[in-house]
Amino acid sequence: MDVLADAYAYVLENTDRFWEALRVHVSISLCALLAAIVICVPLGILCAKKQWLSAPIMGTFNSLRVIPSLAILVAVLPLLGTGFAPALVALTVLACPPILVNTYLGFRGVDPFVLESASGMGMGPNRILRKIEFPLAMPLILSGVRTAAVEVVASATLAAFIGGGGLGTFIINGLGMYNYSLLLVGAVPVALLAIFSEIVFAVIERTATKFQRA
């Protein structure tokens, strides 16, 4: 308990540093998540529509996932240097596979007879995408984003290794100085952030799947 109390005291003494780290942590996570959504949702749709594209695209992203995040961080160092940008790239790569795979599965999972009746009634491809495919694929897409969000929030700690800032700074410093309360100043908020994002997405998913439970 002492360790926790010390950690709390540290936060109180260094409010500015703490809030700044939290802000960087959250913004780097959100940016990575957004970038992954912007890249992978369209790619996932493309894979679902053009079956021959799915093997190369999904393969590429899945092989990227095998590379440890830290290795990616180090790999992009020569290109992007240190700081926010390389951390963002590494986290985006990390967030991509679950979003890509779930978007693909979500779109592939739409009942072909639903699509046939939609186009048979004269809905154009864009209208079908907006009114039929997206809403029906949404539960799966959201659960992909949720998985990605938790991974990104947790992994954003690594950004500190290359000077990206965030809550990881406290963890690295804490580890380096054998200061467990300092380590907790980073670790506890990261855990809380992960839980918080789970909850937020659970709520969003519930509204998107209302029709399945009515």
Added chain:
Amino acid sequence: MTTDNAIVFDRVTKTFPAASKPSVNETSLTIDKGMFVTILGTSGSGKTTLLKMVNRIIEPTSGTISVFGKDVRALPLTELRQSIGYVIQQVGLFPHMTIEQNIATVPNILGWDREKTNGRIKYLMDLVHLPADFRQRYPRQLSGGQQQRVGIARAMAGDPEVLLMDEPFGAIDAITRTRLQDDFLDIQRQLGKTVLFVTHDVDEALKLGNRIVVMNEGSIQQFDTPLGMVSNPANEFVRQLIGSDNLFLRLQLIRAEEKMTALTEPARAEEAHICTDDNLREALQLLLRQDARRVIVDNAQGTAVGQLTLDLIKMDRQG
């Protein structure tokens, strides 16, 4: 080219890529406005292919199809389809939309105002006998039969002149199917829509259609009225498929009114009575069961307008 021709197939052929023979072969067919045409045939005979070429879900390899005198390729695809109702066996309701949203699909595309769409939904749900409190339900909260009622309402939302239906009642139990058939027949008679209806159920084809198309291996074997089909099958295939040798089937297709003669003596209440719309099979059944000399034919008001005797029914065997 008159507008009385609702759908005209002109030497239409469809050969799927990599297929060895055409699924629909050099087929010509003219369907008048207001006809209820059932398409009958064994599995793989090309019924669905023929149907889906009308709304261009399948594009013909050669030949032309026109709807009310207009080549189906003349209109943009979406516009063509908005003007043709389409119902499939799997129904294909949108699971994330309520019943009213499903029915409003075409009105929404056409940009109708809320009031007009609302009125249309109300009218259609009433037409297909769906209770008004189903409006806010989701498709999965409905039975298969109810879902297909929604499917029909949805297809008719834009008030299309032509309805294409591919085995719409094929996945529904016999009792529910009979009710759906009766209700849909009512709707068609009431509204005079031109219907193209694929089925592989002979009874359904004879009951619903006022014309039947029999298909085999991509070709039309015969295009005729139910009675014509039973009385004069064009070939052995049609005879076998329809069961033209079945006398009862034939009697079933002739209404009492068509064969009755004038009353030879006034009708008495205790005699056997049937309606003008009843068929000869029912008349024969009554004659045999009651061992009567004649059956009295009453009109809708219950007034005796004619009589049927065993001799009259026998004579019909010769046509």
